[in-house]
Amino acid sequence: MINAGGKKYRKKRLNFSPYLYIGPHLILFTIFFLIPTLYGIYISFTNWDLIGNPEFVGFSNYTEILFNKDSTFYEQLRVGLGNTFKFVLFTVPACIIVPLLLAAGLNTKPRGFKFFQVLFYMPTLFSVSAVMIIFSMLFSVSFGPINHYLNVETNWLATQPYAWITLVVVTVWWTIGANLIIYLAALNGVSKDIYEAASIDGANSIQKFFRITLPSIRAQILYTLVITTIAQFNVYGQPLMLTKGGPASSTSVLLMYIQENAFGSGNSIAGIGSAMAVILGLCIMVVSAIQFIFLRQRD
Amino acid sequence: MRKKVVSMFSVILVLLVALTGCGTTSSSSGTAKNEILYWNPFVGPDGENMKQIVNEYNKTNPKYKIKNVSYKDSDMYKKIPTVVNSGKGIPDLTIVHAERIKQFVDNDLLTPYDNLLANYPEIKSENYVPAGWNIGDINGSRYSVPLDVHSFVMYYNKDLLEKYAPNALDDNVITFDEIRAAGEKSKKDNITGVGITWTRPIFLSIYNQLGGDITSDGETPTLNTPEAKEALQLLKGLVDDKIANKDGEDPAQLFKSGKAIFYPEGIWMQNSLNEAKNLNWGLTIFPQISPDKIVNWTSSHQFVMFNDKNRSEEKTKGIMDFIDYVRENSLPWAQAGQNPAALAILESPEYKKLPQAFLIEDPELQKTLKIFDYKYNGFAAEEIDKLVGDAIYGKLDIDKGLKTAQKAVEDKIATNNKK
Numbered sequence: 001m002i003n004a005g006g007k008k009y010r011k012k013r014l015n016f017s018p019y020l021y022i023g024p025h026l027i028l029f030t031i032f033f034l035i036p037t038l039y040g041i042y043i044s045f046t047n048w049d050l051i052g053n054p055e056f057v058g059f060s061n062y063t064e065i066l067f068n069k070d071s072t073f074y075e076q077l078r079v080g081l082g083n084t085f086k087f088v089l090f091t092v093p094a095c096i097i098v099p100l101l102l103a104a105g106l107n108t109k110p111r112g113f114k115f116f117q118v119l120f121y122m123p124t125l126f127s128v129s130a131v132m133i134i135f136s137m138l139f140s141v142s143f144g145p146i147n148h149y150l151n152v153e154t155n156w157l158a159t160q161p162y163a164w165i166t167l168v169v170v171t172v173w174w175t176i177g178a179n180l181i182i183y184l185a186a187l188n189g190v191s192k193d194i195y196e197a198a199s200i201d202g203a204n205s206i207q208k209f210f211r212i213t214l215p216s217i218r219a220q221i222l223y224t225l226v227i228t229t230i231a232q233f234n235v236y237g238q239p240l241m242l243t244k245g246g247p248a249s250s251t252s253v254l255l256m257y258i259q260e261n262a263f264g265s266g267n268s269i270a271g272i273g274s275a276m277a278v279i280l281g282l283c284i285m286v287v288s289a290i291q292f293i294f295l296r297q298r299d
Numbered sequence: 300m301r302k303k304v305v306s307m308f309s310v311i312l313v314l315l316v317a318l319t320g321c322g323t324t325s326s327s328s329g330t331a332k333n334e335i336l337y338w339n340p341f342v343g344p345d346g347e348n349m350k351q352i353v354n355e356y357n358k359t360n361p362k363y364k365i366k367n368v369s370y371k372d373s374d375m376y377k378k379i380p381t382v383v384n385s386g387k388g389i390p391d392l393t394i395v396h397a398e399r400i401k402q403f404v405d406n407d408l409l410t411p412y413d414n415l416l417a418n419y420p421e422i423k424s425e426n427y428v429p430a431g432w433n434i435g436d437i438n439g440s441r442y443s444v445p446l447d448v449h450s451f452v453m454y455y456n457k458d459l460l461e462k463y464a465p466n467a468l469d470d471n472v473i474t475f476d477e478i479r480a481a482g483e484k485s486k487k488d489n490i491t492g493v494g495i496t497w498t499r500p501i502f503l504s505i506y507n508q509l510g511g512d513i514t515s516d517g518e519t520p521t522l523n524t525p526e527a528k529e530a531l532q533l534l535k536g537l538v539d540d541k542i543a544n545k546d547g548e549d550p551a552q553l554f555k556s557g558k559a560i561f562y563p564e565g566i567w568m569q570n571s572l573n574e575a576k577n578l579n580w581g582l583t584i585f586p587q588i589s590p591d592k593i594v595n596w597t598s599s600h601q602f603v604m605f606n607d608k609n610r611s612e613e614k615t616k617g618i619m620d621f622i623d624y625v626r627e628n629s630l631p632w633a634q635a636g637q638n639p640a641a642l643a644i645l646e647s648p649e650y651k652k653l654p655q656a657f658l659i660e661d662p663e664l665q666k667t668l669k670i671f672d673y674k675y676n677g678f679a680a681e682e683i684d685k686l687v688g689d690a691i692y693g694k695l696d697i698d699k700g701l702k703t704a705q706k707a708v709e710d711k712i713a714t715n716n717k718k
Contacts, residue, residue, distance in 0.1 A: 049406070050380040050384075072707040072711065140549060141546075141549075142552070143549065155547035156547075157547060247689060247692075247694040248689045260681060261711075263376075264677060264681055265376075265678075266676070266677025266678035266680075266681065266715070267402055267406075267715045272714060
């Protein structure tokens with residue numbers, strides 16, 4: 001650039017500092033995200049068992065999972081994607097609304113609010129396996145405290161609709177903290193003057209919440225909505241450990257099938273697994289894009 | 300400006316050091332000259348017993364010391380293709396499950412033992428349990444040497460057996476009819492007849508007793524058969540008639556708290572039962588339909604060598620020395636609840652006191668140990684796991700479930716072979 005530009009450009013100082021800031025992230029992004037993603041897309045166009053050399057097969061993996069109605073893999077994609085969408089639909093609203101209400105409550109600084117802040121945030125720090133083991137014990141048919149106190153014998157993890165209810169409850173409990181922190185920070189930034197002015201005008205707390213609080217933190221809500229949706233599309237640990245995909249595959253999500261095909265106990269069918277992963281990735285992109293467009297337009 | 304450049308370079312330097320640092324440490328492990336890198340899938344309490352064997356062996360001052368590396372089995376199986384493909388950090392000796400060996404041989408990943416055995420005359424068929432030994436012989440070549448044969452048998456509560464089925468063990472075989480009769484009686488006292496635990500070995504044992512197997516010719520899967528249907532119906536009958544535990548009820552807890560008479564489980568489970576105080580348990584063979592054909596589902600951990608061009612002859616000799624040592628010194632392994640495959644163990648009085656020893660001591664029972672040996676066992680296992688629980692607890696129509704399972708295995712095989 002300097003050579004080609006001659007004197008005129010030489011005066012312009014080459015500024016490295018922005019690159020310095022984004023550099024580490026860029027390197028990690030490339031190594032752990034970009035390269036694996038591109039490699040995964042390449043694999044989806046091949047037949048590969050992780051051992052020999054991948055052989056290019058064009059779109060045949062995609063036609064198999066998208067159009068061959070007799071194929072097991074078509075059925076896996078249909079069931080897996082369907083259950084993944086259900087999971088997103090069931091959990092995302094709760095994962096947005098529950099932390100938002102809690103944040104609004106905590107923002108009024110009730111007594112001991114710091115304690116509750118820690119309490120709500122804590123589950124987010126636990127690993128998925130620890131959380132799922134705890135909940136499988138809580139929901140256990142014969143020894144679980146939940147059945148004991150409700151005085152029922154519900155098989156929470158292996159009959160519907162209880163399996164879905166359990167999954168949603170566990171997920172919301174586990175993920176409250178992340179969004180809660182964002183909302184709390186956002187609410188802290190809303191000027192108190194506006195609330196005071198509204199009080200003088202005689203607005204009640206519900207009106208204040210809908211007319212002031214919500215519009216003031218719309219950007220953050222949009223952010224959490226998109227991030228939460230993406231996170232829930234990638235659901236894996238909860239159904240794997242709690243319901244094992246049952247009863248009768250009704251909670252088998254797509255990532256479970258992807259994992260089984262690529263890294264199952266039989267020979268690897270990595271090509272099909274990768275093609276399913278690409279489809280899942282596309283779904284996430286499309287849904288996120290729709291959310292962005294839909295919520296941005298109202299600005 | 301200069302300051303900025305200096306600081307930028309220092310950051311990049313730190314980062315590079317950090318990144319390359321990770322790389323070198325991980326790839327250099329196990330390449331030490333006088334070391335045999337030994338991978339195994341033992342992370343539980345049995346991992347401790349394996350460590351004990353390795354430590355004792357290393358104390359004998361062998362030329363090549365064993366470096367014991369334990370992985371969770373699913374992690375280990377994921378790592379194997381990567382390291383064998385890259386040629387770096389290939390383990391010298393690995394323990395794999397018997398059912399995986401055909402797959403590895405098929406992909407040309409294993410080094411045969413054929414030329415090595417001449418110098419180790421004791422590593423031979425006569426000195427091992429047949430089920431464990433035979434599986435390592437593929438197309439006339441030996442690809443593995445067994446460490447153990449671990450079976451799925453049945454625990455029973457001695458006090459409850461006395462009360463509800465005093466004569467059931469007279470012929471040493473407990474039949475499903477006897478379980479049913481005992482369960483009918485115990486039901487009134489709120490005692491479960493039989494706890495249904497891991498459904499795959501339970502189903503496969505019954506299926507094989509009825510004459511079925513997961514493959515007809517070693518290639519084609521055979522899941523959708525009348526025998527499979529009969530096996531599932533038998534189990535479903537136990538559930539429907541409340542002889543077995545209810546869906547979702549924890550059979551292990553029921554048995555440990557003295558609320559179940561029979562508890563089919565693996566021989567490796569006894570340590571966990573010993574934790575339950577006041578539980579007076581016994582161990583016998585898996586329940587049978589009739590005493591005429593006895594089947595005990597069995598698997599086996601086997602020593603294999605993944606191909607590695609750089610492995611010297613000397614090192615391979617070191618590997619063989621270790622395998623031969625284990626053949627004679629596998630008592631710690633038996634104490635972990637397993638049955639060693641090497642018959643030398645029968646000379647140990649300590650072993651004979653162990654509850655699982657009866658399976659090996661009796662040559663007739665040795666013959667009942669059935670390893671479900673099939674190149675596509677992994678595919679079949681995945682589908683059986685999805686099928687059995689749902690079918691016997693009435694969440695899946697048996698005919699439909701069998702059809703789906705059969706089709707799924709066929710499709711996976713077909714896609715896998717499309718190359």
